[in-house]
Amino acid sequence: MGSNQKVIVLAGVGNLGKYVCEKLLSGSQWSLVVISRQTRDWFKQREIDVRITDYTESSILSILDAVHASALISFYNAADASFLGVHCAMLNACMASQSCQRFIPSEFIGNIEDFPLYPGIYGDTRAPFRQILQASKGIEWTLFQNGWLMDYYLTRDKTYMPPIPDEFPIDPNGWKACIRGTGEEPQSWTSCRDIAAAIVALLAAPEWEPVTYVCGQWGSFNEMIPIVEQFYGKPLPTTHRSKKEIQGNLRAREAAGDQDSLILAQVDEWMVAGASECPRAKTLQHRERYFPELHFMTLRELLESSKCREMF
Incomplete structure (x- = not known):
């Protein structure tokens, strides 16, 4: 690690986190360390420094101090109580560390200020941790929000994000759509590479706000379908799921206790409520304050840029 480089630690790196890894590796200002339960070939191929952890406070703290971390960014995603436990351990480790001054917990959702309990799984996991964060001292943090990941419009060979055809309304792999x-309803989308660039740019900002918004494009799914059809050169078979159906599904799945199906119904509720739309005025303020040098791609631009890119 260069003596002038700040060490950024990423935790729970899955798919979105890979883009942040690549962005950090592409610059000379930062040094990257990943903490994980196990190493993987993807990390080895890029010679990324991986430190093994069990996600307890003592384990995380020992790593932060050993590498002299200046910031911790979490991509740890869980739909149960482990989310709160692991993030409390991360927060406490940051506050106890000798060097870690900043923390970005795992959020990456939408308008949490007007819709703090949407989707329901975030109300169960993220909302309690947000209250703990607000009471914390000695650490700077921000809740990073980006709306939908725009990469779900791409085929699986063009992105690290795995297809979620039951969750995202437009399925470019199965070539179908189910509009909720x-x-x-208003939506926001941001490409994964733009999210990564924004996170890295945010690391250089002298001060953070409690919530940070980014957005590549605002619009509706009805507006996006013609763009997708034009790019792929064929009509998109489309079905619809009404708000009444969504509410019925939500009640039925709550009664059945099927967690996976319930989460899907909660995401449907989230998008038709408009909670996936990052607030425009505040997002543009953040763009001017934190990201004046960044260009956030529209869907057309992302699709065009994907023509010459394969991830694997």
Whole structure:
């Protein structure tokens, strides 16, 4: 590690986190360390420094101090109580460390200020941790929000993000769509590479706000379908799921206790409520304050850029 480089530690790196790894590796200002339960070939191929952890506070603290970390960014995603336990361990380790001054917990969702309990799984996991964060002292943090990941419009060979055809309304792999509500509900999308660039740019900012918003494009799914059809050169078979159906599914799955199906119903509720739309005025303020040098891609730009890119 260069003596002038700040060490950034990433935790729970899955798919979105890979883009942040690549962005950090591409610059000379930062040194990257990943903490994980196990190493993987993807890390080895890029010679990424991986430190093994069991995600207890003592384990995380020992790593932060050993590498002289200046910031910890979490991509640890869980739908149960382990989310709160692991993030409390991360927060406590940051506050106890000798050098770690900043923390970005795993969020990456939408408008949490107007819709703090949407989707329901975030109300169960993230909302309690947000309250703990607000009471913390001695650590700077921000809740990073980006709306939908725009990469779900790409085929599986063009992105690290695995397909989620039951969750994201437009399925470019199975070539079908199921539009929730009227299709006119407001949404936000941001490409994964732009999210990574924004996170790295944010690391250089002198001060953070409690919530940070980014967005590549605002619109509705009805507006996006013609763009997708034009790019791929064929009509997209489309079905619809009404708000009434979504509410019925939500009640039925709550009664059945099927966690996976319930989460899908909660995401449907989230998008038709408009909670996936990052607030425009505040997002543009953040763009001017934190990201004046970044260009956030629209869907057309992302699709065009994907023509010459394969991830694997």
